Amino acid sequence: MATVGFVGAGKIGGRMVERLLAAGHRVRLYARRPEVRDRLAALGAENVERPRDLAGCDVVVSCLYSDEQVLDVLPGLVADLGPATVLVSHTTGRVETLSRLAERCPAGDAAFVDAAFSGTAADVAAGRLTVFLGGRAEHVATAAGVVGAYADPVVTTGALGSALRVKLLNNLIFAAITQVTLRGLEAGRAMGIEESAVLEALSVGSGGSAAARHIAAHGGSGPYIDAVRPFLRKDLAACRDFAAALGIDLSALLAAACDGPLGLGDAGLLEKGAVR
Structure with a gap:
């Protein structure tokens, strides 16, 4: 199973972490709130101190609320990403935000997947969140293997930004x-x-x-x-x-x-x- 880094464990993101752990993934978690860190650690998540500490994971899932949060939290992580790490962003926002973020990728060829979703925390808990995936085929395939822990259906939409x-x-x-x-x-x-x-x-x-x-x-x-x-x-x-x-x-x-x-x-x- 993939080692999954996770950022943004709020009402919906927290449920995603629960489902990932239940599916057998190793989950490394960056969360600011102590109560979130403690609750998910009790379920098996490994807490890290900085977002960039997730850079070595196979896949990093981000479920931040807004573009502003994405640009505040993720640049340091992206700057340290390894060439094999796929970043999956669930944030619904501006298409150009991912392009701005990709400029921080050291390889200049970011393995990004936009993964906008439709549904609620209850849908995540039931494993029936609808997730749209946009990106290169090989990156989307990797992302689908992870988000499938909490998403069904998973809809492939095309190139990065299409989701x-x-x-x-x-x-x-x-x-x-x-x-x-x-x-x-x-x-x-x-x-x-x-x-x-x-x-x-x-x-x-x-x-x-x-x-x-x-x-x-x-x-x-x-x-x-x-x-x-x-x-x-x-x-x-x-x-x-x-x-x-x-x-x-x-x-x-x-x-x-x-x-x-x-x-x-x-x-x-x-x-x-x-x-x-």
Whole structure:
């Protein structure tokens, strides 16, 4: 089994570490919070003091929240990476972040795989997280052998950066569908129908969706909006930058994603696919 380095053992990343250990991988972990270090060490993880201490692992998995965290935590590690080490990044962010990070690779030929995912901590715990993998075929094959401990399905999307593009489009479409679903729940309340009844109907009806299932799982519109808003705002900002960099007009999709109860942005400020 591969020796796996891990950075970013938060709510979702921590579950990934648990699954990797259960699958028999040796896991070396960089975590800042003592309670995380202690909990995962009790399960068999080996704690290290610095991210760059993971450079000799077969695979390094990063599950950091944002581009800012990636550029803060990983440069020292990347500078020390061996030529055989594959870095797998689960962060949903800007495509160019991995390119900036690759500039720190001493070999000048970074073995990077972008591994954006769709799902929750519960999906990780059940081994059914959806993971998209982008990169060179040999690097993707190595990554798939590791993330398979917590992911099914694993979808290969193409070259490095393609998984992030697929995930951003997925989240953009998801946000738009969520806005429509929330508006539907508002309409139901106006008709005197309990939100729970509408969600139950959507769970078996043709108007149902992953958005409706997630709203129900969070206990209704209010808790769901509070939980998902910061993540979708981050992803829409990345979509904005992606569209601007490539000159792609995503204005119709962004308008649909921004207009509604989620409060993700002002559709009136959209210009050539960008949320200003």
